[in-house]
Amino acid sequence: MAPPTPLLAVRGSEGLYMVNGPPLFTENTAFQRESGKNSKVFAFSKDGSLFAWCNGEQVNIVNVTSHEVLRSFDQPKTVCLEFSPKSNVLVTWQPYTTSKDGGAGVPNLQLFDVNTGKFLKSFIQKKMQNWCPCWSDDESICARSVNNELHFFENNNFSTIANKLHLQKVTDFVISPGDQPTKVAVYVPGSKGAPSFVRLYQYPNFGGPQSALANKSFFKADKVTMLWNSKATAVLVIASTEVDKTGASYYGEQNLHYIATNGESAVVQLPKNGPIYDATWSPNSAEFCVVYGFxxxxxTIFNLKCDPVFDFGTGPHNAAYYSPQGHILVLAGFGNLNGQLDVWDVKNYKLISKPQASDSTYFAWCPDGEHIVTATCSPRLRVGNGYKIWHYTGPVLYKYEVQQNAELWQVAWQPFLDGVFPAKAVTYAVPSKAPNDEPKAAQAYRPPALRNKPVTSSKLHEDEPPQNMRSKNGDKPLSKTALKNQRKHEAKKVAKQEARAEGSQEVTPASPVQNASQNAAPSITSGDPEVDKKIKNLKKKLKAIEQLKDQAATGKQLEKNQVCLFIYYSVIGDALHSTLKVLKCTISTL
Structure with a gap:
């Protein structure tokens, strides 16, 4: 049976609608388009079977296959919504407001049973950050953070708190993916000189530090990002500070920590100083990729021992995206970078393509592992809104731009469960169905006198090639010692070339003072202290003449005494040269 065709949901000022994925790229007419600008948010269920959105009047849920409206909820102010992992619960959030008399506001976090449409529970959730409760994949556990405590509910029974984890000032937590037993990673920031720490617990063993599976404490952490691998065996922790006290970075300081459920932990040693832009696990859970450095x-890809496996070199990158099957990795540069995408076959560590997705604010892999969507969305960028669908080998297969004065707000692929789309063999060429009209990179201005001459490198920093391209034959990567020797050899070669170039240049005639100073450079001894003293004094006066001339030539304002000395030395300069010459001749005849 052929795999299904993923859908792409699109939301903007032109309405909310769905587009058939590759190879069709046509609007899905079975889904009734929501026209107008009132659609505020949408979300797919984890398996892609359900689709929910808010149109400013109510929240609707439809079956993606039959497009039948299953449920509608009276939640017109909803700005965030999410399905539980097995699509049994729909969570909605609207901005928190208080009453006019200053009293407590009404609960703004609502939970609904998708199957029956029944209202389950409501909570007060003031901040949009971490607004959604977290479930385990089988929905046996649900947790949310409340005033330095984590409250756990079991089997979607929200009337009773089944367990609590109390830690002073706990600010973040992440539940592990996968099957039982469920694990929880919690973060507590440091205070009063005490370090921050992350602990891993196995639910429901919350007896204290002794019952933790692993514990990692560290300084320099105002906030953290915790990332479980898909097998729930380890967590990556990106610890960040708002300010870099050394002044090396405007964006603060980051460190990467590795914590395993068997108790092992380590600081991931990154060979280049600078920010950590992104860290992501491979779907195989055995490797992770980090983008870092000024x-x-x-x-670089690291293994579970935090040893580097492959170094991609340097480039304009600040994000990394593994394909759902884990066989392809995209290194991208968005934001203030030019949108370059380096697509790699991570099994053979071979570069597949380098397309250019300029001005992109969004990137996502299609579940089939062969196609990519990039989009320019408002309000991040309000000009040139639209999206493109690419094949990973480089060509643009479909391109859509919104009409003038219209905006694009959100796009997302319909998700599928693992295994629906098996990994296919990596290819390196595919025919394009749409012209790739990406603008060419702007060329640096060159004055007319240099336009017919060879172009020389003007980069502040030369890019370092990938690990497998640093040896001459390309078969084996160079060791650290061999790479160091190669760099020394290349530096010597460049120095020789520069020396030859300088030697071939026309030599300009030297001034009399320069000739005199150069002639006076060798050490002259007569054996007579008085003569040597005269020679030394003459050298000092000639040096003073040289310094004053240099200062006058650069436009520096001379003091009155310096002006007098300059005039005096200029008048007697020739006499000084003659005297020095006579002394040298006399010494040479002795």
């Missing part, structure tokens, strides 16, 4: 940034 621009041009480096990208």
């Amino acid at each position: 621009m041009p940034a480096k990208a």
Whole structure:
């Protein structure tokens, strides 16, 4: 049976609608388009079977296959919504407001049973950050953070708190993916000189530090990002500070920590200084990719021992995206970078393509692992809104731009469960169905006198090639010692070339003072202290003449005494040269 065709949901000022994925790229007419600008948010269920959105009047849920409206909820102010992992619960959030008399506001976080349409529970959730409760994949556990405590509910029974984890000032937590037993990673920031820490617990064993599976404490952490691998065996922790006290980075300081459920932990040693832009796990859970360092940034794959497996070199990158099957990795540069995409076959570590997705604010892999969508969305960018669908080998297969004065707000692929789309063999060429009209990179201005001469490199930093391209034959990567020796050899070669170039240049005639100073450079000894003293004094006066001339030539304002000395030395300069010459001749005849 052929795999299904993923849908692409599109929301903007032109309405909310769905587009058939590759190879069709046509609007899905079975889904009734929501016209107008009132659609505020949408979300797919984890398996892609359900689709929910808010149109400013109510929240609707439809079956994606039959497009039948299953449920509608009276929640017109909803700006965030999410399905539970097995699509049994729909969560909606609207901005928190208080009453006019200053009293407590009404609960703004609502939970509904998708199957029956029944209202389940409501909570007060003031902040949009971490607004959604977290479920385990089988929905046996649900948790949310409340005033330094984590409240756990079981089997979607929200009337009773089944367990609590109390930690002073706990600010973040993440539940592990996958099957039982469920694990929880929690973060507590440091205070009063005490370090921050992340602990891993296995639910429901919350007895204290002794019952934790692993514990990692560290300084320099105002906030953290915790990332579980898909097998729930380890967590990556990106610890960030708002300010870099050394002044090296405007964006603060970051460190990467590795914590395993078997108790092992380590600081991931990154070979280049600078920010950590992104870290992501491979779907195989055995490797992770980190993009880091001052621009041009480096990208490296590490194993579970935190040892580097492959170094992609440097380039304009600040994000990394594995395909759903894990066989392809895209290194991208968005934001203030030019949108370059480096697409890699991570099994053979071979570069597949380098397309250019300029001005992109969004990137996502299609579930089939062969196509990519990039989009320019408002309000991040209000000009040139639209989206493109690419094949990973480089060509643009479909391109859509919104009409003038219209905006694009959100696009997303319909998700599918793992295994629906198996990994296919990597290819390196595919025919394009749409012209790739990406603008060419702007060329640096060159004055007319240099336009017919060879172009020389003007980069502040030369890009470092990938690990497998640093040896001459390309078969084996160079060791650190061999790479160091190669760099020394290349530096010597460049120095020789520069020396030859300088030697071939026309030599300009030297001034009399320069000739005199150069002639006076060798050490002259007569054996007579008085004569040597005269020679030394003459050298000092000639040097003073040289310094004053240099200062006058650069436009520096001379003091009155310096002006007098300059005039005096200029008048007697020739006499000084003659005297020095006579002394040298006399010494040579002795």
